[in-house]
Structure formats: structure tokens, C-alpha cells
Amino acid sequence: MKEKLNLVLLIDDNRADNYFHQMVIEDAGCALETIAIESGQKALDYLTTKLESGYPGPDLILLDINMPRMNGWEFLEKYEQLDEKYKARVVVVMLTTSTDPLNQRKANSLQGVKGVKHKPLTEKMLLEIIATYFPEKF
């Protein structure tokens, strides 16, 4: 690991999952900062709000699909329309069920989505993501 990711954004309504994933990322020691947000709309708001140091612009978004109100797909629709300056470098879709091939295909068909993984996130999975999409940091 040459360099840590600046910011990982977790979008998931399940607080237990968020807590767990944060633990995994922390233990892997591969991110300077991890933020968990519990709804798609809040995540959009967060991405487009300027902080002291500029827009958050996370390196990686881990997106849950199964959320109340705006689900992961609906989030992606709105996310795709955002200006590039707000977007993350890599979006990975996190699926709760491992068996539904329809979701897998749908995720693959979306341009902004780099990868599809199944919950729960493991350290191995995380390192694979970084090796694949952030080779310069691995």
C-alpha cells in the first residue's frame, strides 16, 4: 500500500452495516477518512456541498442498492447527471443478495459503476478494489 485513499463514502441506510464496513476499512488502514451517509438524497447533497477544502470528491463510493425511498439505482440516475467535479473516481455497487443475476446485469450496464460486490465488505475485497481501480496507490 503506497498511498491511502483520501475519502471513502459509504451510502447505506443500515447503520449496522455502515459501522461494520467502517471497521473493515479502518482495520485495513487504506483510507484517510471514511464517511457513512444513510440515504441517497443526503449523499447527493453531501457531494454537491462545498466544504472548507472544496467539494468532498471521494475516491471511492460504496453504494447500497436496497434503501428506502431513493434506492441505489435511483441514486445512480441522479448521480450520473452531476457535474464531473462532484463525482467520485470510482463507484462500486454493493448488493445484499448474491443470487439475483438481474441486479448484477443492471449494475454492469451502468457506465458510472465500476464494480459490483456483495455484502458484507471484507478486507480482501477492499484491497482488490484498490489494486484494480487505484493501481498507483497499491
Next chain:
Amino acid sequence: MEDLHARLEQIERELKATLEEKKKAEQALSSSNAELQKEQALGSSLIHGLPEPALLLEPDFRVSKINRAFCEHFQLSPDEAEGKFVYDLYEGRWDTPQLRYLLEEVLPLQLSVSGVRVRQHFQFIGKRELLLSAARLEPLPLVLITIRDITDQLRDEQAHRRTKDAFRTEISDILNQISDAAGIEKQVSQMLGEHLQADRVHYAEISADGKHSIVKADYSHNLPSVMGRHHLDSYGPMIMNELRTGRTLVVHNVQEDERLSPEEKENTSGLSIGAYIIVPLLREERIAAILVVHFREAHAWTQEEIRLIEKVAEQTWNAIRRLRDEEMLRKTQERLALAVEAGQMGTWELDLLHDISSWRNFRHDQIFGYQQPQKEWGAEIAKKHILAEDRNIFDNAFARAMEQGALLVEVRVCWPDKSIHWMKIQGRVFFNDEGQPVRASGVNYDITESKEAELLLKSHYVQQLEQKNKELEQFAYIASHDLQEPLRTVTNFAGVLHKQYSDQLDGRARHSLDFILSATARMRELISDLLEYSRVGRNEEKSAVDLSEEVSHLLVDMRSVMEEKHVQLDIDELPLVKASAVEMRLLFQNLITNAIKFQPPGQAPEIRIGVKDAGEFWEFSVKDNGLGIEQEYQQKVFRIFQRLHSREVFDGTGIGLAHCRKIVEHYGGSIWITSQPNKGSTFTFTLPKLA
């Protein structure tokens, strides 16, 4: 005839005068031959003055004298006739039974007789029709016969009658041959015009509003054509009033007809019309059409002409009406044929007294599997084609039709090639005055395709779907039931860790344990909801449930939360429905709970429960003043475990409305939401009324 009589009377008068002279002469002269000759000379001088052929006969029927007219007419000289027996003239041609009867039977009894008709063929002048009159010239012993030849007159009359007949025949031909109304009107107008030598003839139809006459065809000779549309007011009030009575209006002389107002006279003669006839056709007490004949000059219409015009008008209108009836019938038949064709229908008619099919189309026999029309057919023959298992159905339907009049049956037919086809027969039975069924007619069609689809649907898909549904419910029930056990184990031991070892754990472990405990609690909730959900409809115990009572019980149970949240509840008197009381309570509980729950912080919920009559259903509504739901999420709320808010904001599993929908749909009703964000929501659902 009349003038012959007059002449005879004159002769008699002259004779009387002669007789008086004769008496004077008798006084002066003794009776002698000279006197007789004088008398005969008197007779002969008498007949020579007559313009018609005449002859004088002696008492023994010898010809005494013939006059000049006789000579000329019958081409006989006095020498050839005088002194001969009258019966011998013309080689016995005068010897006719009529003449003998006249001379020998009638004349001895009466002084004169006239108008005896004799038809005879004569040598030089051919076949003649003669009218004979005879008189005894008493006291002279002479008989005077005058003859009128009516052959030419009769021939003229016949010729006249022949042209009249020919005219009528021609009219009939036109009426039979031409198949459009305007064509008939044009041809008949022309014929009538030429026959009467009229100056203009036309038919006109009266428009439906009764205000216009429409002339589609006319015959015009010395007057301009009047084709087109005319306002009826232009005919004048007298004319219209007269026509409304349905009588033919005959005007011989426009200028002198007292019935016409000066204005009407001026109008009519302004159109160069001197005389006219208008025949109206009345239908349902209004004028439907007219036939008009015009002359430029005054014209003395004869009775014969008037009758002819009326007759022609009547015939024409009858023919046109028949044409229209035929046209309508043809169109109806075409439409029917089209419907029959489009529906691939067989049609049939059955004489029930003899069980003989009086009429069928070919399609009928095809439906029974024949490629050639069958010669003999009847109900018994049809029955033989029906699959043995279905014959009872056929018999029952037929027996019912004989009583009730309507036949409707679906049976399977076994074709000659042994294939089986579904057929539907639909028909009507007709009864005579005694109520005996005499005739039936109807249609039959092949319903194999739709029937097979229907059966397939019933047998296969529906059953499969029902099976799947049952399995699913079973699965949900068993799964949730069986999941409870391992869940309980996790809950129990996590509880032990939390209770007894909490102080030995670091922050992260404690936090993790908290997540485990809340997750197990939630899972318990989900499982129990799932169990409840899968039970809807299992509870088959339905009774008349008084919803007002159920809801008031429910409100008692919910009192604490109602008071805590300061809920204002307004509720209609609710009806009775046939349902499971438990489910009805659950339905209202979920909706009321929702209305209380989804409120902006600090707002007191206002809930109104209403009901209205919607035909076979009651329509209930639960209206709140809560958060409301955006349009795009309104359909989602009824899905199982669907949540619109994160659990941190509003607690719950997301099964409540799914549950409501399942209950309502189980009873055949439906549920929907109308809502606007921040303006509250109304949940509306229907339940069937008590039967």
C-alpha cells in the same frame, strides 16, 4: 240511339198525320189498289228521306223498298233486293236468329224495338257490326227497319282502349324494370306528359321538415324544367290546404278558378301555367310527395285524364316504396350476411313439427365437419354428431328451449374424421297460437380455440398460479416459523453477553453487541409480521362484522397512544360487512397507526374515517393531515417491507400497508392512496356489501 228514337217518333207523328189524311181519303175514295199504291208510295217516300240504311218489309217479310243509303252501304241495287224475302238477301246472310227473333217474336207484340245488335260478314263490305231498329207502320201493313253500322265506331273505341291499355302496360313495365326512384320518376313523367300532351310533368318529394319540395326529375315540353329545391310557400296557401286533405287538386283554368286568390292566380300565370293537376301522397298525415301536371293554356280535364293521373301517381309511389323497402331489406340482409361471415357463423332453421332443417348455410355443416352441404338434417341427426358424454347437455338445453324459447348450449362435436371440436349453438324457438313450439332458428359456431384456451387457462396456468401462491404462503409461514427458533438462540446468548459480560468488553465490542441485539429484535418483528401476513385469508371464518363496533374496540386498545399524540378522530357510522373480525381490526389499525405515525414533529394528528355507497361496494376512506407522499412513491407503499423513511426517523417493518392491501384484495376490494406532500394522505379502500 237517341236520335234514332227521335226519328222514329217523328216518323210516327208523320204517320199519324198521314193516317188522318188517309181517313179523309177513305171517306172520299173507296178502297182500291190505287189507294194501296198510294200508301206504299207514301212509305217509300218516307224511307228515302232517312240518312241511315233503311228498308220496308211487307207482312210476309218480302222487301218492299230499300232506301238510297241502304243501296250504297250494302252495295245492293233496289232490283236485287225488292220483292225478295229479307232472309234471302245476300245469299241468306240476313237469315240470322236475331233478325228472325226480332221480326217474328218481338215485333208482333210491340210496336217498335230498337238496339238489336247483329254481327255479320257481308260479301262486299266485310265484317260489320249493325244496330237494328224496327217498327210496325200501322195501320199500314209495313215494317220499317233502320240499320246503323257501328263497325267503325267500335273500331275507334277499341283503338282508343288499346292505346290506353298500352300506356298502362308501358308504365307497368317501367315500374318493374327501372330500379331507382329518380329513373322511374323521369320515365313516367315523360310518358305521362307525352300521353296527355301536357307541357310539364314532375314528381316532387317533400323534405322531412315539410318546408321544401325536391324535384329530382321532370318532363318539360313547352315550359322550363323545375328540377331542384322549391319552398312550399311558393305554391300558395289554398293549394297547400287543399293538398293536405289528400285530395287531387284540379284547376281547369287558372284565370277563372274562384278558389285561387288573386295572388295565386298571378303567381301561377306568371309561371306560364294555364291549368294544372296536383296529386298529393299523404303519409302519417303529412304530404310526402306530389305529382304535378301543367298545361300552358287552360285545359278542360276529363274524368278519364284525372283518373289516369291519379292511378299513375299511385302506381309510381307504390313502386318507389317497394324499391326502398327492397333496398332496405337488401342492406339489412347484406349487413346480416357480413356479420354471419365475419363471425364465421353457421345459420340454421328447424321445422320442429317434423324435425327437418328447413334452411342452413354451408358454414353450419362445416362446423359439423362436412366439406359438402348435407342433404338431410334435423335435431336428431345433429345429436348423433355430438360426443356421447355431451348428449345429455344438448338434450337438456333443447328441452329447456322448448319451454322458455331460448337455446344456448356448448357441446363437443365428433367430426366424421373422428376429431373433436367445441361448438356453441344459440337460437330461438317460435311457438304457434296454441303455445306449441313449431320452429327454431339460430346460429352455431366453432369455439374450439377459445374453449381450449379457456380450459388451458383453467386447468393449467390458473391452477399452477394458485398452487404457487399456496406454496408461497406455506413457505412464508414455515420459514418464518422455523426462523424464530435459531433467532431466539442468538437473542438469548447475545442477551447473556450484554448482561453479564458488558463490563469486560471494549467500546467496539459493546457497540457490536448493541447492533446484534437491535438486529435480533427487529428480526423478531419482521418474522412475526411475515407470519401475520401469510395468515391473511387462512382465517376462513367470515361473519357479518359490525365495523363500527370493531373500530370502537380498537380505539379503546389504542387509547394510550391516541391520548399521548393528541389525536383528533372523526368517524362515520360504519356498516356491517362479511369478513373476519380480526382482519378488519388489523386493517383499520394499520391505517390509523400510519396516520398517527407519519406526522411532522409536534403536529397533532387529525384523522377522518368516512364511508360512502359505491354500488355493490362500500368505499371507506381514512384521511390524515400528515406528511403525505410524493406521487412517485405512492405505488410503492403497498409493497411488502417497503419503507420510505429510514428506521431512525419512523420505526416499523414496512409491512403495514402491504398487509392492508392483502386483506382488502382477499375480499375482492381494492385500496389506493391519494396524497400530496405536506398536505396529508387519504387511503381509500372498498369492501363488498353484505349480500
